[in-house]
Amino acid sequence: MTMKSILRLLAMVATTSAVFAACNSKNQETTQDKQATTLAAVEVPENTAALQDTIKGSIPSVATGKIGEANLKLTYHAPGVKGRTIWGGLVAYDQVWVTGAHMATTLETDKAIVIGGKEIPAGKYALFTIPGREEWTLIINKNYKQHLADNYDQKDDLVRIQVKPTTLEQHQERLKYEINSKSSTEGVINISWDKLGITAPVKTAS
Incomplete structure (x- = not known):
C-alpha cells in the first residue's frame, strides 16, 4: 500500500469516527429529553388533599x-x-x-x-x-x-x-x-x- 493510500484510509477513519460521535451525542440528548418529559408527566402534585376519592364501593x-x-x-x-x-x-x-x-x-x-x-x-x-x-x-x-x-x-x-x-x-x-x-x-x-x-x-x- 502506497503512502497516499494510507493517508486516504486514515482520513476516512477520522471522518467516520466524527460522524459516529455526533450521532451518539444526539441520541443521548434525545434520551435525556424523553426521560425529562416522562418525569414531568408523573410528578406527584404537592397538594395531595386535592386528589379525588377514586375508591369504588363502600x-x-x-x-x-x-x-x-x-x-x-x-x-x-x-x-x-x-x-x-x-x-x-x-x-x-x-x-x-x-x-x-x-x-x-x-x-x-x-x-x-x-x-x-x-x-x-x-x-x-x-x-x-x-x-x-x-x-x-x-x-x-x-x-x-x-x-x-x-x-x-x-x-x-x-x-x-x-x-x-x-x-x-x-x-x-x-x-x-x-x-x-x-x-x-x-x-x-x-x-x-x-x-x-x-x-x-x-x-x-x-
Whole structure:
C-alpha cells in the first residue's frame, strides 16, 4: 500500500469516527429529553388533599371512643357521595336507612349507656336512622345481624329519638361516624355525610 493510500484510509477513519460521535451525542440528548418529559408527566402534585376519592364501593370502617367508663365501637361501611344527590335521592326521606351500606351499622358498648333517656345494657346493637327534611329519627335496635334494613322490625327497637340535622361547614365525601366525650359522664355520637350532620347525646348509666 502506497503512502497516499494510507493517508486516504486514515482520513476516512477520522471522518467516520466524527460522524459516529455526533450521532451518539444526539441520541443521548434525545434520551435525556424523553426521560425529562416522562418525569414531568408523573410528578406527584404537592397538594395531595386535592386528589379525588377514586375508591369504588363502600369502605369498611370503624369508629371508637370512650364516654365515661363505657368503651363504644361503631362498625359500618362508608359510601361516598361521588357527585350523586344523597338526601332525597340515594337516601330516601322518611324511610328506615341502615345509615351506611351492606350490613347493618352496629353499636357496641361494654358498659350500660343512656340514649334518649333510655338505658341500653352492655352489648351489641344495630343503629338505624329515618332521615327527614326537617328532623331525623335515630334508632337503636336489638337485631344487629341484618343486611341493610331488610329485616328491620320496629318491635325490636330499644330507643327512638328525634334529632335535628345541621349543615356542615365542609363537604364530607365519605359517610363518617365519630364518638366524642364531652365530660366525665356525657358525650355524643356524630354522623356526617355530604353536607349534613346529626348528633346524638349519650350518657353513662348511673
